[in-house]
Amino acid sequence: MDLKIREDAYKMAIEKWGAKAQLEMAQEEATxxxxxxxxxxxxxxxxxxxxxxxEIADVEIMIEQIVMMHSDxxxxxxxxxxxxxxxxxxxxxxxxxxxxxxxxxx
Ligand SMILES: [Mg+2]
Numbered sequence: 357m358d359l360k361i362r363e364d365a366y367k368m369a370i371e372k373w374g375a376k377a378q379l380e381m382a383q384e385e386a387t388x389x390x391x392x393x394x395x396x397x398x399x400x401x402x403x404x405x406x407x408x409x410x411e412i413a414d415v416e417i418m419i420e421q422i423v424m425m426h427s428d429x430x431x432x433x434x435x436x437x438x439x440x441x442x443x444x445x446x447x448x449x450x451x452x453x454x455x456x457x458x459x460x461x462x
Pocket of ligand 1: 411
């Protein structure tokens with residue numbers, strides 16, 4: 357879906373229900389995703405797969421709203437910086453020279 361349509365929808369939701377309610381919804385959706393992952397591990401079938409897809413979509417929608425709510429503070433850039441740091445650390449922990457290999461590809 358087009359970014360502008362998503363952003364307009366998020367803005368309307370935040371204005372309608374308020375930032376606190378949307379943060380609480382993000383908390384609920386994160387919990388639902390955790391349970392969907394648990395179920396998918398326990399019973400990997402079509403239903404658990406479909407539920408996993410749905411809950412990932414829900415969480416991504418709420419994450420996008422949280423980012424939008426804090427956009428004045430450079431939130432997206434801060435999250436991106438954290439992701440870069442954590443992915444670099446992950447690659448280093450795997451101790452297989454992947455990080456160096458990826459850096460050389462740039
Ligand atoms: Mg959900």
